[in-house]
Amino acid sequence: MIENTQSLNCGSIIHGFKVTQVFDIDEYRLTVVQMHHEKSGANLIHLLRDDPNCTFSVQFRTTPMDNSGIPHILEHTVLCGSEKYPVRDPFFKMLRRSQATYMNAHTGSDLTMYPLSTMNSVDFQNLVGVYADAVFFPSLNKLDFMQEGWRLEPENLEDKSSKLVIKGIVYNEMKGVFSNSLNLLHQVVENNLLPVSYGYISGGHPDAIPSLSWEALKKFYHDFYHPSNANIYSYGNIDLDNYLQHLDSECLGKFTAQDPSPTVVLEPKWTESAALTSQPKKTSLLDPPRVSFLEHANEWLASPKGHRLVRLTCQPDPTLADPSRAGVVSLSFALTDILEIYTNFALSIVLKLLTDGDSAPLYRGLIESGLGLDWSNPVHGMDRYLRTTCFHVGLQGVRLEDVEKIDKTIMDILKETAKTGFPQERVEAVLHKKEIAIREDSADFGLQLILAISSVVNHGGDLFARLSVKQLINRFKADLATDPAFLQKLISQYLVGNPHRLTVIMLPDDKFEALEASKEAERVAKAVGKLTEEGKREVVKLSRELAAEQKREEDLSCLPCLTLVDIPPKCRPEPFTETQMGGSPLQLNVAPTNGLVYFHALANISDLPQELFIYVPVFASLFSKLGADGLTYQEMDHLQELNTGALRATPHATSGLAEDLKAPCARHLHLSAYCLEEKVPRMFELLCKRVRANDWLDSLRIQTLVNMLVAGDWSANSLSYNAHRLAMRRASANLCSTGRMSELWSGIEQAAFMRRLAKQITNPNEVERSRAFDDFIGKMKAIADHALKSKRLRLVLHHKAPQVALNLDNVDPSHTRRFQLPRMRRISLPPFRFSLHGEESGLASACKCLESFIAEVPNSEVGSGDVIGAPTPDPSDVTQNVYVALPYSVHYTSLSLPAPHYTAKEFPAYRVLSHLLDSKFLHPAIREQGGAYGGGSKVSPGCFAFYSYR
Template sequence: MVRSLTSSKLTEVSEGKELEGFVVQEVSEIPEFCLSAYRLLHQPTGAQYLHIQRDDTNNVFSVGFRTTPNNSTGLPHILEHTTLCGSLRYPCRDPFFKMLNRSLATFMNAMTGPDYTIYPFSTQNIQDYKNLMSVYLDAVFNPQLKESDFRQEGWRLEHENLNDPMSPIIIKGVVFNEMKGVFSENQSLFEQNLLNNILPGHTYSFVSGGDPLVIPNLTYEDLKAFHAHYYSPSNSRFYSYGNFPLVDHLKYVNDKYLSNFKNTLPEDGRNTSVPSERRWSAERHKHICCRPDYMSTDLKKHSTIAISVLCSDITDIQETFELQVLSQLLVHGPNSAFYKTLIEPNIGSAFAPATGYEVQTKDSVFTVGLQGVNPKDFDEVVQLYNETLTNVVKEGFDEKHIEGVLHGIELNIKHQSANFGLGLLFGLTSLWNHDGDLVKAMKVEDQVSILRRSLRENPCHLQDKVVKYMKENTHRLVLTMSPDEDYEVKQAKAEQEVLHTKLAALSQQDKEVLFQQALKLRNEQEKTEDTSILPALHVEDLKKEIDLTPLTDVDILSVPIQVCVQPTNGMTYFRGILNTSELSSELKMLVPLFCEIATKMGTQRHTYQELHQLAQLKTGGLTVTNHIADDTMEMNSYEEGILFSSYCLDRNVKDMFTLWTELFNEGSYSDMKRFETLVREAAVQLISGISDMGHHYAMSSAASVVNPASYRKELSSGLSYVGKMKEISQMSDLSHVLAQMGQISQTVFNKNHLRCAINLNPGTEDAVLKEVEMFLGSLSGRAGLPLLKTKDPNYYLKKLPVRGFHHIHSIPVNFAAKSVSTVYYCHSHFSSLRVMARLITSKFLHPQIREKGGAYGSGLSLSPSGVLNFYSYRDPNSAVTFDIFDQANEWVQQNSFTDEDIEEAKLGVFQTVDAPIPPGSKGMNKFLYGIDDLLLQMHRSALMSVTRQDIIEVAEEYLGQNSQSKCGCALLGPKNEVLHLRKKEIWEFVQQDV
């Protein structure tokens, strides 16, 4: 909860004051966000510190460095991984991953940007905060940087079978495989090339994450030198946020780390600053190749084009703010200029992901990108780009459109999220990295006021910026990308050439050393370590009772309404669920598409452009999504429906419900051209996300074999739905599908099976509920049972024999999954299974699949439907991974885990169970999933009571030999003949990209 600014102000801190080695440089209040900002400098080292004091329990800490690579070996990225593999104070392997289970962190990660590396975490527990701070700071300032960790995380030459010195030598490594996965996605390849080519003069011309063909050039010595150069306090930036005491943070940072260093910047010339890009005198063109995407909705339109211009320096706060507004006007939503000229005419299928205004680099970049383009239309796209800019300069922007964008900014200021502190850090990092004015950047209301004044004084203010930055800008790049049928072959050949070069330089003695290094690394990975040196919370440190959320249930016109009064900062949040169980099977398949288009087709009263503008002016958007909730009391039972939601400022409640009334009663499903555009956009977004979300798609496919709710989810959001959308998008006549959209609307947009929830400010209940009543009174139908269950108790029998799906896709990495059906949420075994899943993830799957196997990630999760989902992410060794999945019960039955391991597993579960919830989302567990405070309290108590014997018993029952008849498997990736060896399963091969 965020209270008034005065309650959170640090009255003892003033500018010029010295605190624990730091001097306070600036103290500012930011009223719009109810926070106080404190900028400090550590005088002995030059380390910068930003503290945000705010009455928020989800406290954040981060330490970051400006890291500017001068090659594409992935140095900063691999260093980020390796620093977290052990330090002077915590010399055990991977303290970062071990702390994931010794903490109540609401967020823990590290990330590498194009010119920075940051190490952030967040937690609500003060002792946890101190524990994590000590691990993070020791990791970055005193890492072990062992060569074996470099080889594990970065790259290494190793025998395919490390026990057989006669087996082929290949390239392995976590980051090496990760980046192969990243660049298996064409749009990631495009965005990387866009950055490299629009800013070619300095560090941005390189791949900070690492080019898989260049990563093997990195040496261990390079890694150590890079750390020595960049990971100095003089090059560091510390960030803290929340309601924990600032002085305590400063004392720890200074006493434990900074007091041991001196400012080395002037002495050794460490200058990590990034210069401004030298402006071009003429436009440049660049063409690249990519892998064919046979999932494309139109095989003739596989290409991508982007026109990018270099804009203002990131440190020009007002200019970057106004360019962000300008970007919204130009490329976001159906009323934007480029949407009208590039998307609606069907020249391309959708905007490319690079589209918009980017402020991650020293010089900001504006891009208009289009994917799904026929190469012969490249010139036309450039021509339309120029004509659109000419038209914008001539006609200007609609005043309501501008007001809609500014209203969205006001909503973002008011809207409270659970991760505000992290969001603020991510928003400020790039600016801070280039020494921009952070306080000025947070004063958003000032920026809005300046823009409004500029528009009053010069109505053409925004058009002038279009002329300056887009129309007359000679630093312009036209980047195009087209598929090459031989791309995969060429990539494989290039990788083989890299490997061949490495192997040619090896003597027989070198090969023997490699063999011994591999065995040594494996021994290190398998060594049992004493983790007692790591700090940890304990289950006894957790609160025993949850904080109750007061909810009131009322009936309005026989429709049940859940009311939650919270300090929502002048906002009203509305949600409703419409049951869809009575739809036909054919229409159920189309519900996700209906959700995608329901608020975007317009009404009998307003065109879709007008409706979007009204929603933008009065709400945070009107959202309709597919809803599937598992029964907490019964297996193979679930609720299926449509969730519609919106939020608004209290002053706009009447207008928000007027819009919903219009959509429900006057929705229009007749504009075929608009429908075709929406279908095309939706299909492209789904298809382009397969590589990035591969593990989710694999889990969905595997789970669909064992559970009816999971099967319904697969049909509505899995690869089955992706295939369905591809099929629809390729139809020559969509009139039948459009008619079905109208049928769904007529069937469900009423109050027959409806329930609602409202989260609102104290004192606004009567006014808001009056508008709810007006809305419900306008709806057709007669209120009936709001909560209908879909049941399929014999689901297993329909799916026998056990099957696995191999979704063959033209990507060079794999995503593996195995799913097992267990029990419902309120079953006595559910809590034991949840703890068991976390235990297996951290103590068995992580060392076997990531450390040894080289996959980027792996895990075992328990879904609310009672499905245990094993998974691996960007996995080079998936055939072995399935064997590891099968061995999980055997590992548990060996009973080699400790009581401490069980304790850590419980803590890992409580990270999710006790995650912070913002006021606008309080009570949603009950409304959406039927889990009220009583059930949650019972579940928490059960989790705390899970014993070793409980874990062993549920593992045997649900993962043992008898469970094999109730499991499903899935693999997403290239052809893998090894699957034929898994005789106990019947695999179905699905050529996904045909």
């Protein structure tokens, strides 16, 4: 067994793997071993780190040649059975035979990945075996292709005259993806900014998916899924000798090396700048070559070389507070080769300075000015995952009459910034964030690290340079010291003077939904029109075969499964100390946190007046974004960026110990912050300013922030990512108190409230607007006066990523297991609770600062000052059995049933039942047979919720 990397010298060969490079990355406490399997041509990267959550992934470079979604459908089909495991969907069947902390597969624009992670060493071996056999020896059956990709099928299999429809998991998934207009925008931007290298949609477009054949899928597999085109990753405390031996004997040793798939070309640059023509130039949607699927574009404008423009339409968003602000505009720049590691690092700092934070030039000129309401994520910021890196400035909530102004406004801001540069303290704040990011750890660190390096590895980049962040920072500092105009020159070269840029304008069209429906009918008619009578009979025959196969009971004995012997009987202990400080409970957690200190406080708001509960989420969102204690919001934002990793507030509700599930649950306001050890005094100073003297009178600032929330977090596009959770919250709202608060704080009810609020405080009638704003500010102050008192706080200080549920006396056992904490004793319910996590070197000074902080926090005036008032009853029940109309072409549904309290003896059985239902019954019925992208169940105290999506 290989115990460490000391025996891994460059040139040594272990189980067919030749070691090509070994190096340490001190900032990540990591040793990297790069290997090459000589017989098969596969590359392997082992990331050795003291972490029990071991991670594995296989990655292939997969470049699409059309819009049929062939890489995406292949990703699904590969996981539907293999040579050693000839069962339907071993991937999902392993969910109930494993302790995996992560299992998935991803299709990117130019790569496909199959990652997994687990903390069980036997489980790791089992899962690697299943995954490796799946990707290198898949079955690729035709029925699996029909299920996962697309198929024609009678609406009613029992009726021979029933009309044919298109079904398929990926087909439905991509209909759902493009129901989100910002996903449509993102795809159009990528296809048109980089038309030669990324002109096709790897995920597939519903118009083109029905053109894909089973034979083409198999050919693509044989062209791209060879070990010579693979990069294999492993991470953590794994048995490297056994792992390498298995890969060699069971998989890679059965192949012979060949040439890998062609590399993705660097996008040819548009070399001349030209103003946008004022007269639309109608062109083919295939001009320039490989530009794809602007199916709703009504114009495509381009100068012969240089700046180009695309206009397209989308579904109207009924959730908008102001329908006149429905425009979305993006300006995108092609930057440089992803292999230019340092250049991209320097550009990432410049681009953050341009967009991030309240003092950023683009934020002030585009959002604070009122031209737009929020950034249009995911089309915003730097994209470092394609061969040619890109920068996007995307703005949503633009007035229809202003859409033509955005492009010029952005360029004017960039030109001005190229002249004036940035204040030195803002540069220091961004570098401070980089330093904190290096030190941060997480439960899924291995997975996130592999995802972060995957694109550079995919294009053959320098892994040492990519991981050596400290060297990059030091070089950046040296360049800036040598040339004070270094940042301005980057802006001038890559943005202001860059002719390779694309503007996209997206506007709503009332006819969009009807157009989509007609396109769907056309797809079916086109597919059916190609069939002869014999072909139609074959469709019915195959559909019935698939339905029978989906219902067939299988022998799963070939799949590996953990036994009780393989599972540790106890979780890892995470010791902590409970004490008192200033009359409030304090939890201290000593842990290796790499020089970071984490702080948490819970303010008990269970007795908050009922009419204020719905305002708590917006209060929490505004809490860390206002001016305070005589400082402007820009000054406070800068100080927070310079001295903390984050400072925020969030609502928090947990079920109590009372068996009556309708009894009011525990409601808290959760305050959190973290920083470097040396910054602890400043962190508490900033917290104190926030708690004591937030500026709730800055009407323009509050209006801007509320509009950002409504246009961003609560828009139909954002809701689509978690629409099934919205359905679950609504369905569970009347079953228990926690369900009611979840709906109120993060469900459909909160979304509707935020739209009403945005309308009220932006009312064109000055008198009504002023009255609404005064009422809103009064409620914000009332929440602050009620919650932010010393006797309402509980404290936690720690040096580990903030992953624990802090409501210790009301903690859910599911959280206990997830965060690997021991059972906690019940303690009295004080008003305010605190927690500190950190290394011993940092906790002593942190406790002193915390003591000063408590002394500065206003005293409680509730009762005797030591006891919280009686919990306020929940708001009245909501209307259920509802259909919520949103601009999606797919549906998100939920049914919720009563369940016992977590203290009930049968509650663990409900947890097991939910897990078994998901993989054994719901997945086959909802995904395999129904064709939806996903579905399942979730149990919580009082609620057993079922859901499906897309």
